[in-house]
Amino acid sequence: MIDFTTETSVAPPLRRAPPAAHIVELREVEKSFPVQRSLLGAFRGQRRRTVLHDVTFDIHAGELFGLLGPNGAGKTTLLKMLATLLYPDKGRISLGGFDVVRQPLEAKRRIGLCSSEERSFYFRLTARENLEYFGAMVGLRGTLLRRRIREVADVVNLGDVLDRRFDAFSSGMRQRLTVARALLADPPILLFDEPTRAVDPVNADEIRRLIRDELVRVRGKTVVLATNLLHEAWDLADRIAVVNNGTIVALNTPKALVVEFHQVARYHVRLNGSAELICDLLSEIRGVQSLDLVRGANGTEIDLRIEPSVDSLREMMRILSLPEAEVCEFRSIEPEPMEVFKHVTRTTGTQA
Numbered sequence: 001m002i003d004f005t006t007e008t009s010v011a012p013p014l015r016r017a018p019p020a021a022h023i024v025e026l027r028e029v030e031k032s033f034p035v036q037r038s039l040l041g042a043f044r045g046q047r048r049r050t051v052l053h054d055v056t057f058d059i060h061a062g063e064l065f066g067l068l069g070p071n072g073a074g075k076t077t078l079l080k081m082l083a084t085l086l087y088p089d090k091g092r093i094s095l096g097g098f099d100v101v102r103q104p105l106e107a108k109r110r111i112g113l114c115s116s117e118e119r120s121f122y123f124r125l126t127a128r129e130n131l132e133y134f135g136a137m138v139g140l141r142g143t144l145l146r147r148r149i150r151e152v153a154d155v156v157n158l159g160d161v162l163d164r165r166f167d168a169f170s171s172g173m174r175q176r177l178t179v180a181r182a183l184l185a186d187p188p189i190l191l192f193d194e195p196t197r198a199v200d201p202v203n204a205d206e207i208r209r210l211i212r213d214e215l216v217r218v219r220g221k222t223v224v225l226a227t228n229l230l231h232e233a234w235d236l237a238d239r240i241a242v243v244n245n246g247t248i249v250a251l252n253t254p255k256a257l258v259v260e261f262h263q264v265a266r267y268h269v270r271l272n273g274s275a276e277l278i279c280d281l282l283s284e285i286r287g288v289q290s291l292d293l294v295r296g297a298n299g300t301e302i303d304l305r306i307e308p309s310v311d312s313l314r315e316m317m318r319i320l321s322l323p324e325a326e327v328c329e330f331r332s333i334e335p336e337p338m339e340v341f342k343h344v345t346r347t348t349g350t351q352a
Helices: 040-042 077-084 106-107 127-137 142-155 171-183 201-218 230-236 254-261 275-284 310-320 336-345
Strands: 024-034 048-059 064-068 091-095 111-115 189-191 222-227 239-244 247-252 264-269 288-296 301-307 327-332
Touching: 024 077, 040 106, 040 336, 048 247, 064 077, 064 230, 077 106, 077 189, 077 222, 106 336, 111 171, 142 171, 142 288, 171 189, 171 201, 189 201, 201 230, 201 336, 222 230, 230 239, 230 336, 239 254, 247 254, 247 310, 247 336, 254 336, 275 288, 275 301, 275 310, 301 310
Parallel strands: 064 222, 064 239, 111 189, 189 222
Antiparallel strands: 024 048, 024 091, 239 247, 264 301, 264 327, 288 301
């Protein structure tokens, strides 16, 4: 039986990591699984399906790093390897400076996994009893364990319901308890696997605020967020790695991804009067893909889509600078994240 009351037991201190440029490093990582399992296949050699190929990237300490991709792209497999639940077939993964294969125990102590899988909790136990059990698993006892339970419960706003049974929790409360469990040992790296998948919009917003504002900005945690919700990755992540067909097909900040993969520039222009000459001149620019007009009492409104080449944009600005133009309003329209995501995944093939 686990003793939760021993006052002298404390969590062992984290061993000092060797010098590392980044808190998470992956180098040429590959992973494959057998296509089918059979006794005959064990003798003949089974075909294997590669789900991750040549994955290389770094994550900075204190960064909120997004893994974004369609279903089956390899996000969950990649996150499981970061959680040391799977080992790579090839390549190297280090967490906090420790190699997950050669130094697995030290690597495990640097991470906290926040999965959306509810079956990892004991339904008939209270939230406090669940945290006592999982806290003991990471070496916490007695006063330290009780203090950490109070602290993490306050962080996720569950302090008033710690003595309620887990099976009475809502989906949002269960997800927040997952975060509390991951925080018990105070690891520097937190891994989130689709944290808002099964919760309502209000709880989803609270979980996103918890991740971004409390865990990253206040507590300085490094967060890896695997999601297939485009707006979630775009709004939260400092950088996003787009995963498709088992490879990283794009990696940058959301704004930089727009610049890198945005193939069409879009502008809204409002001119005084009908401005037929200006509209005709704009429509003749090489690279214009569409020009939509709305004429009304406030003048002529133009929605212009144009290739963002230097010559095309220079000609557009020259025309709008003519005296006949009488420009009342001019603004750039930022592309929707979906446009960028579709372009990235379309140009790298369909998911596996």
